[in-house]
Amino acid sequence: MKRKQKKYTAFKNVVIFPGTVETLIARAHEYVENYQYDLANSSFEEALKYTEGDEVTLSVYAYSLYETKSFEKAKKVCEELLSIGPTMYLEVMELYLTICMQLKQYKQVESIISSLLEEGAIPQEQIDKFERLKDINSNIADNVKKQEDIIASVNEIDEDLFQLEKFLSLPPNRQLTLVHELTTMNIRPIVQQLKAIIENEETHPFIKSIVLILLVEQQVDVNIKISKFEQEKYVNPTVLELPTKMPQFIAVSKIIIEKLEKEPSTLEMVEYLLSKHAIVTYPFEWLHYETEDVAISYIDLVRAMFGSVQEMDYELVEFLQILEKLTELQEV
Numbered sequence: 001m002k003r004k005q006k007k008y009t010a011f012k013n014v015v016i017f018p019g020t021v022e023t024l025i026a027r028a029h030e031y032v033e034n035y036q037y038d039l040a041n042s043s044f045e046e047a048l049k050y051t052e053g054d055e056v057t058l059s060v061y062a063y064s065l066y067e068t069k070s071f072e073k074a075k076k077v078c079e080e081l082l083s084i085g086p087t088m089y090l091e092v093m094e095l096y097l098t099i100c101m102q103l104k105q106y107k108q109v110e111s112i113i114s115s116l117l118e119e120g121a122i123p124q125e126q127i128d129k130f131e132r133l134k135d136i137n138s139n140i141a142d143n144v145k146k147q148e149d150i151i152a153s154v155n156e157i158d159e160d161l162f163q164l165e166k167f168l169s170l171p172p173n174r175q176l177t178l179v180h181e182l183t184t185m186n187i188r189p190i191v192q193q194l195k196a197i198i199e200n201e202e203t204h205p206f207i208k209s210i211v212l213i214l215l216v217e218q219q220v221d222v223n224i225k226i227s228k229f230e231q232e233k234y235v236n237p238t239v240l241e242l243p244t245k246m247p248q249f250i251a252v253s254k255i256i257i258e259k260l261e262k263e264p265s266t267l268e269m270v271e272y273l274l275s276k277h278a279i280v281t282y283p284f285e286w287l288h289y290e291t292e293d294v295a296i297s298y299i300d301l302v303r304a305m306f307g308s309v310q311e312m313d314y315e316l317v318e319f320l321q322i323l324e325k326l327t328e329l330q331e332v
Contacts (some may be wrong), residue, residue, distance in 0.1 A: 021051045032060055037067040049258045053077075062095060073242045082243035090126060097133060106141035110134065144182050157185055162193040164200060172204050172329040179210050187214060191222055199225050209243075210281040216240050231284045243278040248285040248294075269302045277323040289316055 024047035032042035044061040053061065065074035078096040086092050093116070100109045110320040113134040116122050122130050146280070160166060161178055187194065193213060198208050205228040212226065215237035225234050243249060253274060260267035281287065286294045293316055300312035302322050 021047050025057055028057075028064075028093060032064050035067075037064045040064045041068060041070065042261060053080070055081065055084065055088075057084065059088065059092060062092070066099060068094065069102075071099050075099045075103065090122065093118065094129075094133070097137075101137055101140065103143065106137055106144070109137045110141075113137070149152045157182065157187070157190055159190055159193065159208060162190050162197070164193065164196045167193075167197055168200065168202055172207060175204070175207050175208065176329065179214060182214055183217075187218055189219060191215075191220055195222055195224055199227075201227070204326070204329060204331075205229070206280050206329060209279045211238075212237065212282060213242060213279070216242055226283065229281065229284060231287060231289055233283070235283055244275065245283045246278070246283070246285055248291055249274070249278050251291045252286070252298070255292060256298060258296070266299065266302050266306070269305070270298045273302065273320070273324065274298060276327045277320065280323045280326045287319075289319070 024043045026041045028043035028047065031037070031043060041061070041064050044057070044064065047057075048061070058077055062074050062077040062081060065071075065077060075096065078092060078099060081092050082089070082096065093112075097109050097112060100106075100112075113130055116130065117127070161170075167175060167178075194211050197203050198211050208226060208228060212224070212235070215222065215224075219238050221236065221238045223234055223236050225232065227233075253271070256267065256270050256274065260270065278285070289297075294311060297316040297320060299314050300310060301317050303310065304312070304317075
C-alpha cells in the first residue's frame with residue numbers, strides 16, 4: 001500500500017505546508033482579540049509573505065499596526081486595502097485619515113476629505129462625521145503651526161546685538177548671557193559677527209573663549225585669528241578640541257589626580273579651578289609654563305586657600321590668580 005503524500009506549496013524557494021498561512025492569520029486574529037498587538041503584527045507579517053491579504057485580514061492588520069503606533073506601516077496597509085475597494089470603504093478611509101493625522105500629514109487629510117465631500121462619495125448620514133474629522137485636523141494643524149512659530153521666534157537670533165560695536169558696548173555679564181543663549185541655536189547666520197568678536201583686541205579674554213567654544217561645538221568651518229596673553233594663532237573650530245580635551249589639560253589633570261588621591265576635598269577644588277581656567281586661556285592652555293609646574297602650583301594655591309603656608313612658585317601662582325579674576329569677568 002502506497003503512503004499518502006502530503007501536498008505543499010513552494011513560495012520563493014520556501015516550502016509552505018497546507019494550512020500554515022491560515023494558522024498564522026487565525027493566530028493573528030486571536031492575538032488582536034486579546035490586545036496582544038505586537039504578537040498579532042508578527043503573525044500577520046509572516047502570513048502576508050506567502051499570500052495576498054484579503055479585505056478582512058488587511059483591515060485587522062492595519063488596525064493592529066495603528067494600536068502599536070506603527071503608523072507608516074499601517075498607512076501602507078490601508079493604501080493597499082483601499083486600492084482593492086473594500087466593502088467597508090469609509091471605515092477604512094476613516095482609519096487612514098486618522099493615521100495621516102498621527103503622521104502630521106494635515107494637508108493630505110484636508111485634501112482627501114475635501115475631495116470626498118465634493119465628489120459626493122460620502123453618504124448623507126456620515127457627512128457630519130467627516131466634517132468633524134476635517135475640523136479636528138484643521139485645528140490640530142493650526143495649533144502645530146502656532147507652536148512652530150513660537151519656537152522659531154524664541155530661537156531667532158537678534159543679529160543686531162552681535163554687531164561688534166553694539167556687542168562691545170554691553171557689560172561683560174550681558175555679553176556672556178547673550179553668548180550662552182546661542183547654545184541651542186544655529187549660529188551660522190552670525191558667524192562673521194562672532195569671528196569679529198573673537199578677533200577684536202577689546203573683547204574680554206573669557207568672552208573670546210566662550211564664543212570660540214560655541215563655534216567648536218557646532219563645528220563651524222571658519223578661520224579665526226585669536227590673540228590673548230600676548231599670544232597669537234590662527235585656528236579653525238572644525239579641527240580644534242574643546243578645552244578639557246586639550247593635551248596639556250589632560251596631562252595636568254592626570255598629575256593632580258595622582259598627587260591628591262588621598263585628599264578628595266583639595267582635589268575637588270583644584271579640578272574646579274583647572275576647568276574654569278582652561279576656558280580663559282583657550283586655545284593657548286597654560287602658555288609657556290611647564291605641565292608639572294602648573295599642576296603643583298594649583299595644588300599649592302588651593303592648599304594656601306585652605307590656610308596651609310608653604311613654599312610655592314609665586315610667579316605661576318600669581319598667574320593662576322589672574323586667570324581666576326578673568327573667569328569672573330574682571331579686568332586685570
